[in-house]
Structures are given as C-alpha cells and as structure tokens.
Amino acid sequence: MFTFANMKTRFLIIGILLTLFCAACHTPTHEARRMVVNAKRLADTQPDSTVLIIDSLLRMPVSFSERERMDMALLQADALFSRDVSRNVSTIMDDEFIDTHAHLPIGPELEHAVTYYAKKKHYDKAARAALYSGFVQQHYNEKEAAMRSFKEAEQYGTLVADSLTVAQAQYWMGKMLLNDGMEQEALTMFEVSDKGFGNRFIYRTMTQNIMGTVYMLNGQYEEAETCLKNSLMFAEKANSSKAKQKALNNYAVLHRQRGEFELAIDKLRTMADMSEADESALFMYDLNMGKTYMVAGMMDSVAVYYSRLENSLPDSHSKKETLASAYSALSRFAEKQGDISKALYYREQYEKIVAQIFSQQQEQVIYNIQKRYDYESMQNRMNQKLIHRHHIIIAVSILAMLGLVALALSKIRLAQIRKEEAEAKTRLFHFMQQNKELQQKHETSEKVAMDYVQQLSDALNKEALVMRKLEIYLGNTGDKLCLSALNKAVFGNNDHWEALMKVFDTLYPDVRKNLTIQYPELTEMEQKDFILSYFNVSRDEEALLFNKSVHMVDKWRNGTRKKMQTKEEKQLEKH
Numbered sequence: 001m002f003t004f005a006n007m008k009t010r011f012l013i014i015g016i017l018l019t020l021f022c023a024a025c026h027t028p029t030h031e032a033r034r035m036v037v038n039a040k041r042l043a044d045t046q047p048d049s050t051v052l053i054i055d056s057l058l059r060m061p062v063s064f065s066e067r068e069r070m071d072m073a074l075l076q077a078d079a080l081f082s083r084d085v086s087r088n089v090s091t092i093m094d095d096e097f098i099d100t101h102a103h104l105p106i107g108p109e110l111e112h113a114v115t116y117y118a119k120k121k122h123y124d125k126a127a128r129a130a131l132y133s134g135f136v137q138q139h140y141n142e143k144e145a146a147m148r149s150f151k152e153a154e155q156y157g158t159l160v161a162d163s164l165t166v167a168q169a170q171y172w173m174g175k176m177l178l179n180d181g182m183e184q185e186a187l188t189m190f191e192v193s194d195k196g197f198g199n200r201f202i203y204r205t206m207t208q209n210i211m212g213t214v215y216m217l218n219g220q221y222e223e224a225e226t227c228l229k230n231s232l233m234f235a236e237k238a239n240s241s242k243a244k245q246k247a248l249n250n251y252a253v254l255h256r257q258r259g260e261f262e263l264a265i266d267k268l269r270t271m272a273d274m275s276e277a278d279e280s281a282l283f284m285y286d287l288n289m290g291k292t293y294m295v296a297g298m299m300d301s302v303a304v305y306y307s308r309l310e311n312s313l314p315d316s317h318s319k320k321e322t323l324a325s326a327y328s329a330l331s332r333f334a335e336k337q338g339d340i341s342k343a344l345y346y347r348e349q350y351e352k353i354v355a356q357i358f359s360q361q362q363e364q365v366i367y368n369i370q371k372r373y374d375y376e377s378m379q380n381r382m383n384q385k386l387i388h389r390h391h392i393i394i395a396v397s398i399l400a401m402l403g404l405v406a407l408a409l410s411k412i413r414l415a416q417i418r419k420e421e422a423e424a425k426t427r428l429f430h431f432m433q434q435n436k437e438l439q440q441k442h443e444t445s446e447k448v449a450m451d452y453v454q455q456l457s458d459a460l461n462k463e464a465l466v467m468r469k470l471e472i473y474l475g476n477t478g479d480k481l482c483l484s485a486l487n488k489a490v491f492g493n494n495d496h497w498e499a500l501m502k503v504f505d506t507l508y509p510d511v512r513k514n515l516t517i518q519y520p521e522l523t524e525m526e527q528k529d530f531i532l533s534y535f536n537v538s539r540d541e542e543a544l545l546f547n548k549s550v551h552m553v554d555k556w557r558n559g560t561r562k563k564m565q566t567k568e569e570k571q572l573e574k575h
Contacts, residue, residue, distance in 0.1 A: 032057055032064070036072060039079075047079035054079075070116045073109035074125055077132035110136065111145075114152055127156035127165045134169065138176060147176055167196030171207060183214050190214075205234035205243045209250060216254055224254055245271050245281050252288055261296045265289065280318045283309070287326050294333065306333055324353040501531075521563045529556040 039053040054076035064072070110133045117126035134149030150169040157165035174189035190211045197203040212227035228251045235243035248271040255264035272285045290305040309326055316323065331346035505512065515527060522530065525546070532542055539553045546553075 033068075036068070036075075039072075040075060050079035051076050066116065069109055070113040070129075073113050074117075074129055074132075077110055077129065081132055081135065111149075114149065118152075118156065123156040123159045124162060127153050127160065127162050130156060131165050131169050134172060138172065143176060143180075147173065150176075163196050163198065164200065167193045167200075167203065170196060171203075175210070178210075178214060183218055187211060187214055201234040201238040202240055202243065205231045205238060205240065205247065208234060209243070209247050212247075212250055212254070216250075216257060221254060221258055225251075228254060241274055245274065245284075249284060249288060252292065256288075256292050256295055261292055264292045268292070279312075279316070280322075283312055283316050283318050283326075284322065286312070287322070287329060290333070291329060294329070299336075302333060306330055320353055320357050324350055324357070327353060519564060519567060521567070522560060526556050526560045526563070529553065530560050533557075 035053055035057055039050045039057075042049045042053070054072050057072060110129055113129040114126055114133055117123070117129060130149045130153035134146045134153060137143075137146035137149055150173045153169035154166050154173075157163070157169065170189050170193035174186045174193060177189060178186035190207050194204055194207040194211070197207065208227045208231035212224045212231060215221070215224035215227060228247055231247040232244060232251070235247055248267045252264040252267040252271070255261070255267060268285055268289050272282060274281075286305045286309045290302050290309060293299075293301040293305065306329070310330065313323070313326065316326075318326075327346045327350035331343045331350060334340075334343035334346060501512075512527070512531070515522070515530065528546075529542065532545075537545070539550050539557075542548075542553050543550045
C-alpha cells in the first residue's frame with residue numbers, strides 16, 4: 001500500500017485537491033448566482049443598484065434556468081417600481097417617474113414571466129409581472145400589448161385577492177382609454193379603481209384628481225369640483241404636499257374656466273404659499289397665474305408673472321410638456337403685445353421642445369427594439385449552447401441506458417444460469433440418490449438372483465445326476481416313457497422356469513417384452529433359449545431342463561442367431 005513519506009506531502013496533496021475543488025465550484029454561473037443573492041439584499045435599501053446588477057446579469061452569457069431568469073426579471077421590476085418611501089406610493093403611479101427614466105432597463109423576460117408564473121399557478125407573481133409589463137409597454141407606446149397586460153394583471157390579482165395590483169391595473173387602463181378619447185369608459189374604469197384603492201388615500205387622490213380633469217374637459221364642472229374636493233381631502237389624509245399642489249392647480253384651472261378668477265388666483269397662491277413648494281411648483285404657479293390673468297384681460301399682471309417665467313425658463317427642470325406649454329403661452333402673449341420677433345422666438349422654442357418630445361419617444365421605441373433584439377440574440381446563443389449540451393446529455397444517456405440494459409441482461413442471464421445450475425444440482429442430487437437406491441436394490445436383487453441361480457444350478461446338477469443314475473439303473477434301455485414321467489415328476493408344472501423368469505424380470509425389466517417386439521420371428525422355445533443364454537446355462541443343462549436332446553438345443557440356438565443376424569442386416573440395408 002502507498003504511504004506518504006511525511007506530513008508535508010500529505011498537506012500538499014490535500015491543498016491541491018482543495019484548490020481543484022474550489023476551481024471547479026468557481027464557475028461563471030456560480031458567480032452570477034452569488035450576484036443575484038447580493039442584488040436581493042440591496043433591493044430594499046438600494047433599488048437602483050439592484051436594477052443595474054440584474055440588468056448586467058441578464059445580459060451575461062450564463063446558462064440560467066428559466067425559473068431563475070423569470071425570478072431575476074421580477075426582482076428587477078420590483079426594485080425599479082418599488083414603493084417611494086418619501087411619498088408612500090409606488091413609482092408605477094408617479095407621473096414624474098417617467099421624466100427621470102426615459103429608458104426603462106426592463107427586458108422582454110418580464111413579459112415571459114407573466115406566462116411562466118401563470119402556468120406554475122403563482123398568480124401573485126404573475127399579477128405583479130403583468131402590471132409592470134403593461135407599464136413598460138405603454139411607456140414605449142405599445143398600446144395593445146399594454147392593455148392586454150393590464151387585463152392579465154387584473155385577472156391574476158383578483159385570483160389572489162391582491163386589491164392594490166388590481167386597482168393599479170384598472171387605473172392605467174383608464175388612462176389609456178382616456179388617451180384614446182374614450183372619456184366615459186375611462187371615467188368608469190377610474191371609479192372602479194378608486195373603490196379598489198380603499199383606504200390608500202395617496203392613490204385615491206390621484207384617481208379623483210384625474211377624474212376631475214376629465215369632467216373639466218367634458219364641461220361637467222360640478223362633477224369636476226366634487227372630484228377635486230375629494231382629491232384635496234385624500235391628499236390631506238395622506239399628508240402629501242405634492243398631491244395637494246396638483247389638486248390645487250387643477251382647482252385653479254376649474255375656476256378659471258368658469259370665470260371665477262379671484263378663486264382661481266386664491267387657489268394658486270395657496271399652492272405657492274405651501275412650505276414644501278419646490279422650483280417646479282413655483283414655475284407652474286407663475287405659468288398658471290399668467291394664464292389666469294390673460295383670460296381675465298389683466299395684461300399688467302400677466303407681464304409680471306410671464307417676466308418671472310422668462311427668467312426661470314433657462315434653469316427650469318420641469319417636464320418638457322410643461323416647458324412647451326410655457327413657451328406657447330409666452331408666444332401668444334408676445335403676439336398680443338405686438339412683439340412679433342419675440343413671439344416667433346418662443347414659437348421656435350416651443351417647436352423644439354415638441355420635437356424633443358417626439359425624438360425622445362422615437363428613442364424609447366428604438367431602445368426597446370434594440371433590447372428585444374439583444375435579448376433574442378442572446379437567447380439564440382443560449383439555445384445553441386443548450387441544444388449542444390442536450391445532444392451531449394442525450395448521447396451520454398443513450399450510452400448509459402445501453403450499459404444499463406446490457407448489465408440488466410447480464411444480470412438476468414446470470415440469474416438464469418444460477419437457477420439452472422441450482423436445478424441441475426438438485427436433479428443431480430435426486431438422481432444420485434435414486435441411482436444409489438437403485439444400485440443398492442440392484443446389488444441386493446442381483447445377489448438374491450445369483451444365489452437363486454446357484455441353487456437352481458445345483459438343483460439341476462443334482463437332478464441331472466439322479467437322471468443319469470436312473471438311466472444307468474434302468475440299464476440304458478432308453479425307456480423314454482419312464483424318463484418323461486420322471487421329468488414331469490421332477491419339474492412338476494414348470495415351477496423352476498417361472499421362478500427363473502421372475503428373477504430375470506427383476507434384474508432386466510421389459511427385456512422379454514422388447515425381445516418379442518424387436519424379434520417377433522423367434523419361436524417360444526427360441527426366446528427361452530435366448531433368455532437362458534444370459535444365465536450361461538450349458539447345452540446339456542438346457543436339454544435336461546426342457547427334456548430335449550442336445551442336438552435340438554443347438555438347433556434352437558442356430559435358429560435364434562440366424563434370425564437376429566438377418567434382422568440386423570435388413571436394418572443396415574435400409575439405412
């Protein structure tokens with residue numbers, strides 16, 4: 001047996017084995033899975049980091065399982081659209097989220113996750129995946145796909161009683177219907193969504209606010225005022241200053257459209273006086289105040305607010321839609337003031353902003369198409385690797401199956417051989433036992449027969465001696481009648497022959513029967529002569545036994561030999 005020379009050699013071998021084991025475990029797939037675990041830990045505290053990690057992992061040429069890819073896609077979407085802690089609202093309901101995320105790093109895996117989780121009957125995950133997928137699709141202007149995803153989110157959310165997901169899906173379906181000009185259908189969907197939000201006041205202030213906007217567009221000012229009052233009430237309960245600012249701004253627009261300029265100005269000043277009013281809110285305040293005074297015909301006041309608006313435009317971080325509205329308002333005001341050059345300038349700026357909005361939408365579409373292309377290309381490469389791997393697995397499996405079949409057949413054959421050997425041994429044992437018993441029986445019978453034959457031979461010799469003495473005594477006169485009478489008296493009714501045949505049948509069963517079948521030509525006396533030859537009975541003894549002459553005995557024996565020889569020659573000629 002091999003032994004190590006010293007402890008150093010042992011530690012060296014162990015170290016090499018551990019190194020090889022660690023190298024085998026440190027594969028790209030293991031490293032990627034470790035990164036997924038880290039991404040999960042960062043999801044609550046640093047969601048942006050989780051989004052970037054998952055996005056890089058999904059682009060890596062690593063063989064993840066389908067479940068792993070779907071879970072990573074959902075984890076990324078949860079992190080990206082997670083709840084905004086500062087406002088206690090999901091970013092999926094935040095209009096400002098789109099302004100800061102022109103390109104959403106969400107791949108097509110999220111769409112496949114909906115079908116995957118639905119098949120696995122994980123309807124809670126399927127509902128969330130469908131909601132996120134619909135939000136991404138409407139962001140890239142894929143209206144039909146987005147509407148289908150939101151309906152799936154509503155369906156799966158209902159199955160698991162996820163009222164928040166259902167209400168959010170209904171809210172977005174209402175917004176899409178509104179964008180398509182179906183105001184009544186949109187209002188119906190918003191009402192259903194508002195009921196679904198229940199005591200989630202931050203969401204209800206959004207639905208009431210957008211419902212008030214729709215009613216204003218339709219000229220239903222009373223219904224609009226009711227919704228805006230509810231929006232302000234829910235914003236107070238949710239303690240959300242941004243929601244309150246939006247409600248006050250829309251309330252001011254409502255008063256302006258109704259010609260209630262003082263109330264409109266009062267609402268705008270209330271919005272501006274809020275302690276948390278930021279730069280965007282103040283920009284919106286100046287814009288709406290100018291518009292209100294413009295409708296009221298108070299041009300001096302319009303000039304004051306639009307002047308402040310012009311000064312804040314270069315550094316404004318408001319939405320592009322708000323900037324476009326500001327440039328449009330300034331262009332109209334300059335045109336009324338007769339300053340055509342300034343009106344043209346602001347008109348050009350307005351058109352640039354609109355062009356930027358369209359360009360951004362086109363970039364979003366191109367970005368989405370590129371992501372889909374990258375995803376399909378990566379999937380094709382992964383599929384090729386999987387197919388190659390499956391071919392290897394199938395080949396190895398076939399070889400293993402063949403080996404198992406061969407092993408099974410050899411086992412079956414070995415079992416059969418062992419069974420046959422056992423049966424043969426059993427039969428041999430029984431045969432040996434039977435043979436031993438037959439041998440013992442044969443030896444006993446043979447001994448008895450030989451003793452009987454010896455006794456019979458002695459008796460015949462005595463009888464022959466008596467016969468000779470009688471012949472001598474009778475004077476050799478040849479009195480055949482006396483000899484015949486004497487022979488009959490000695491042999492009686494052939495008891496000696498019957499006793500002899502009894503012994504012969506015991507030693508050689510079925511010999512007499514087979515002799516008659518094989519040589520039917522033999523006469524009865526020839527058969528007796530053939531049988532006596534087995535006992536080596538001499539001619540003289542046989543002549544005395546049957547009371548015949550020696551010449552007659554020779555005649556029997558010659559006849560028997562000729563008939564047997566003739567039979568054998570005929571059989572040889574046939575063959």
